[in-house]
Amino acid sequence: MEEVKHIKLRKNQKVTELLKEMEASGVMGAGRIARAAKILKKMVHNKECKIFFGVAGAMVPGGMKNILIDFLKKGYVDVFVTTGANLTHDLVEALNFKHYKGSPSVNDYELYKKGIDRIYDSFMPNKAYEKLEDFFDKNFELIKNSEDITEFLWAIGKLLKEKNSILGVCYRKKIPIFCPGIADSGIGLMVWGRIVQGKNIKVNAFEDLKRIMEISWQAKKKGVIYVGGGVPKNYIQQAMQLTGGADYGIQITTDRPEYGGSSGASLKEGISWGKLKRNAEFVDVVCDATIALPLIFSVLY
Amino acid sequence: MEEVKHIKLRKNQKVTELLKEMEASGVMGAGRIARAAKILKKMVHNKECKIFFGVAGAMVPGGMKNILIDFLKKGYVDVFVTTGANLTHDLVEALNFKHYKGSPSVNDYELYKKGIDRIYDSFMPNKAYEKLEDFFDKNFELIKNSEDITEFLWAIGKLLKEKNSILGVCYRKKIPIFCPGIADSGIGLMVWGRIVQGKNIKVNAFEDLKRIMEISWQAKKKGVIYVGGGVPKNYIQQAMQLTGGADYGIQITTDRPEYGGSSGASLKEGISWGKLKRNAEFVDVVCDATIALPLIFSVLY
Amino acid sequence: MEEVKHIKLRKNQKVTELLKEMEASGVMGAGRIARAAKILKKMVHNKECKIFFGVAGAMVPGGMKNILIDFLKKGYVDVFVTTGANLTHDLVEALNFKHYKGSPSVNDYELYKKGIDRIYDSFMPNKAYEKLEDFFDKNFELIKNSEDITEFLWAIGKLLKEKNSILGVCYRKKIPIFCPGIADSGIGLMVWGRIVQGKNIKVNAFEDLKRIMEISWQAKKKGVIYVGGGVPKNYIQQAMQLTGGADYGIQITTDRPEYGGSSGASLKEGISWGKLKRNAEFVDVVCDATIALPLIFSVLY
C-alpha cells in the first residue's frame, strides 16, 4: 500500500507541481483530479487513441471557452459533442456579445426588465438574440442545405470572422462536431424563426450517427472525456457500446449515481454495457467543471 | 406569519392526508412536495392551461412508467418531451422485456459477461437489443417516411400491441411527443443500423419546433413540469421564453444551481429570461424523482 | 432476478400501500425508502434488538418533531443522540415559541432588523433567546449539578410542562439522550451566560461514554438509524465499532461519500471498521429527511 502524502504548498508553485502533490496525496477529490490529469496525458500521447470529448453545462458563460478551444486547436479532439446551449453562447460571443459577472441573488424580474438573461451568476444581454436573428436572416441560404447537423454547424462556423470561437475552430480544423439536440437551443429557435417565415431547411436528425460510429469503429484505442452528462455524454457512450468500449475515461460531474440517471452514472457502470473496457483506465471527478477543467487541462501546456 | 405545524403520522393515513400534513408543515423538502402537489392540481384544473411535461432521468428503469402513463392517459399533457433513453426503455418493455432489481455494487464485468446492462441498481438484459433490431428490421418501411421526430415516434407507437407503453399511449391519444435528441438513444442506434444497411430515412431535426411553438403560442395559460433537467427541460423552457412565459412551474431535480448548468437552474432564474412569468406559482423540489413523483402525483387520483 | 414492477398510484391509497408499491418497484430512491421501512419494522419487532437513533439536521424547525416524539414515546429507542441545535429548537417550542413558514429568498438584513432568525425557509423569532435566558436564570440551580450530559439534559426535560417535547419525553421515559457537542448550541450559550455571571457548572465531557457503551455491550442485537450525519451518527458508529457492530442499519443522508467525510460515508464502509456486521441488513437512503422520515416511519402506526 502506498502512503497518503500530505499536499505541500510552496511559494511560486506551478499548477503542474500542485498536480504532482495531488498525485502523491492520491485520495478523495484531489487524488482524482491528479488521476484525471494523468489519464488525459496518456490519451493525448497514445497515437493510436482517438479522443471523444463530450461537453455539457454552461461552459461558455462559465469562462471555459479558451480551454475548450485550446484543446480543439491542439488537434487532440477526434469527436466533439456538445449542447446547443454552449454553441449558442459561443455564437453570441463570436457576434461580439459578452457574458458578464453577475449575482444569483438579484431580482430576476428586474433583470428581465433590463434585458438581462441570467445563467446563475453569469449575465447575458438579451439583445444578443436580435443579433442572432440578424445573422440567421443574412446567412440562412448558406446553411440551410446542410445534410446533417455536423455540416450545419460547420456551415455556421465557416461564416464567423471571430477566430476565438468553438464553431469557427471546429470548421477550420474540420473537427467533427456533434449536437444531436441542436433544435433545443437558441440556434434551434433561429432556425424555427426562418421556418415560420416559410423558409425551408431539411437537416437530417439521424445522419450524423454514421460519422461518429465510423470514427469509433476505426479507432484502435478510444479515450472519452465527459464534462457534465446529458446528451453529449450519452451520445459518445452509445458509440462506445457498439464499438468495443473505451480504453481511457475521464468524467467530471457533480450529479450522483444513486438517482439512476445517465448524467450521474459512474464510468464503471459502463463496463456492464460494453461502453468501457474491463481494463480501461478511468476516473470520475466529482467537482464543479470550472474548477476541475483548468486544473486537469494544465498538463497539456 | 404561519406556524410550522409538525407532521402527524396516523394509522391508515392516506397519501393525500400525508400531503396535507406536509402542507401544514410547509417548510424544507416536505413543504415543497406539498406545494408541488398543490400547483399540479391547479394546473390540471385550470381549463385554460396547457401542460408541458418534460421528463429526463431513468424513469422507466426506475419504476415510474405507470405514473407517467396515467398522467398521459388522463388527458392532462399537451406537450410531452422526454429523452431517447426513456423511450428506448419503454419500447424494450413494450417488446416484452423487463427491467430487474439489481445492485450497484456487483462486478460490472461479470454483468457484461452475463449480458446484463446496469442502470445503477436496475438491470436490463442486453438481449433486448436483438429484439429491437428485429423490430426495426421488420417495421422500418413503416416509420422511415416520418417528416419530423414526433411523427417518427408516433409511427413507432402505432406499431405497439402492448397497451401499457408511453409511445403507444402518445400515439393513440395523439399527444405531441418530442425528443429532440432522439439520435442519442437505443432507438437512434437502430436507425443507424438500418442506414448502414443502405436504407434511407430523412427525419427533419428542426421541424418539430413548429409544433411545440404553436401549442405554446395558442395557450392562454401554461404550466411546466420538469422531472430532471437536460434537453426535455430546456426544450420546453425555450418555448416558454418566446411565448410569454409559464404561469405554473414544478421542477423535480437533484442537480444544484451553483454549477451554472441548465439542469440545476432554479425555476426563478427563468423569470429573467421571460421563461417564467413574474407572478407565476412555482416550486423547485430537490428530491429523487422516484420518491417525489408518487407523492406529488397522488393528488390526481 | 426479480422484475421492477412499476409503481401504481390509486385513489385513497394509504402511505403503507404506497410503500408496498415502492417495494415492488424496488430500485433507486423509491426502492430504498421501502427497504428502509422494512428494516425499521424488523428492528422494532426484534425483541433482542436495541435501537440507536442518531438525529442531526434541522428536524425541529423542519416540522419533524412529532415523528421523533412518537418514535421515542412508543418505547422503540434505547439510545438517542442528537445535536444541541435540535434540542435548543425543541426547548424553544417547549417554552411556547414557534417556528414559522418563511422563504429563503428574503433579505436577511431585513429579517435581522425584525428579529427573525432564518433556518433556510423556517423562521424563528430571536425573542426566543430572551425566554431561554429567563428559563436558565430561574432554573440554573436545578440543572448545574448534573454529572454528565445525559443527566443535564434530563434535568432540563424534567422542568418542562409542555408535554410535546423531545427533552420532556426523554426525561419522563428515561430514554438515554446523548449530545456530545452540547456546548455547541443555544443551550450551551445559556450555560456560558451563567458561567460569566460567576455561576458554577461542572458537566463532565466524557462521562456519558460509559452509558452508551454499556447499553451497546449488553445488546444482543443492535439497530442503528441515522438521520443526517455529524456527531449523532459518528457517536453511535464508534459505540458499534467497539461492541461487535450493528445488525440493522438505516441512514438517511444527502451528503455523498466521495468527499470522504463521516456524514456522507456509506453504511457499507462501516463493515471495514467493525461498525456494521458483515451480514447486516442495511440501506442508505439519499433523500431530504423531511420527505423520507414520514414515509419510512409510517410503517410503525
Place this chain on the structure above:
Amino acid sequence: MEEVKHIKLRKNQKVTELLKEMEASGVMGAGRIARAAKILKKMVHNKECKIFFGVAGAMVPGGMKNILIDFLKKGYVDVFVTTGANLTHDLVEALNFKHYKGSPSVNDYELYKKGIDRIYDSFMPNKAYEKLEDFFDKNFELIKNSEDITEFLWAIGKLLKEKNSILGVCYRKKIPIFCPGIADSGIGLMVWGRIVQGKNIKVNAFEDLKRIMEISWQAKKKGVIYVGGGVPKNYIQQAMQLTGGADYGIQITTDRPEYGGSSGASLKEGISWGKLKRNAEFVDVVCDATIALPLIFSVLY
C-alpha cells in the same frame, strides 16, 4: 458590468496566476475559488482581524494536514475548531502510523479481516488503535487533570515528539483549539477505556465557551473560515452571533442549503442571526475541500 474573461492556461503557469485567471473569469465555481482566495488574503492582512478557523471532514486522511499546519504555524489562526476525528487521525500519524491510498470499491469485509479501516478511498491500519491505547495508558496521568477541552488537547499536544502534528503545533504555538464533541472520537474512546479501568477524568464540557467568547468579544474585526460544516462551523457561528458578527467569511462545503441543516446553510443566512455583518465580504465555495483548500490557500505562500 464586468465581462467574464475566459480562463487562459499557460505553460508553467503558477497556481497564483491561475487564481488571477479565475478572478478575471469571476463566475461559477472558479470565480468563487478566486473570491475566497482574495478574502483570505484580506483577512490575514487586516491586523485588527481575528481568524476563526473551523475544520470538519476527513482532512487528515484526505492529505490536507500540511496545509492546515502551515496555516496554524504562520500565526494566522486565533481560534481553531475541529472534529475529534481529525484530531484522532492527526494523533495516529503523530504516533507514526500512516494513511494509505485505497479504493472505495473493495470488499469491506476483506478489509475488516485484514485490519484496515476505510475512509472512502483512504485506508488506516486498525492497529493504530493499539498504539493509541498504549499512548493513553502511559500518559493518562498527564492529561486527566485538564480543566477544559482546550487544555486537554494541549496536554496531548505537549506529549508529541512528532513536529508535524496539528495537536503539537496548537500546543507549541498556544493556539486555542476547540473540539466540543471530543467524546465523539477515537480520543474519546481512549478516555472511556481509562474510565472503565476506574481512572478519573473530569473535563468540563462547557468551560471552553468562555475562551472562544472572550476572543470573539475582544476582536475588532472577525474572519471566519469553514471547511465543511458540523460542530466546527456552528460553534464559531454562535460565537459570532453573540459578538456582533463576522466581517469576512469563507465557507467550503458541498452540502446544500435546501435541506435546512447548519452544514449546508449559506453564509448569507447568518446575516439574519447576526452571525455575519450586513456588509461583510463572504463567499460560499461549493467544492470538495481537498481541491479547494490547496487552490485557495496558495495565496498565502
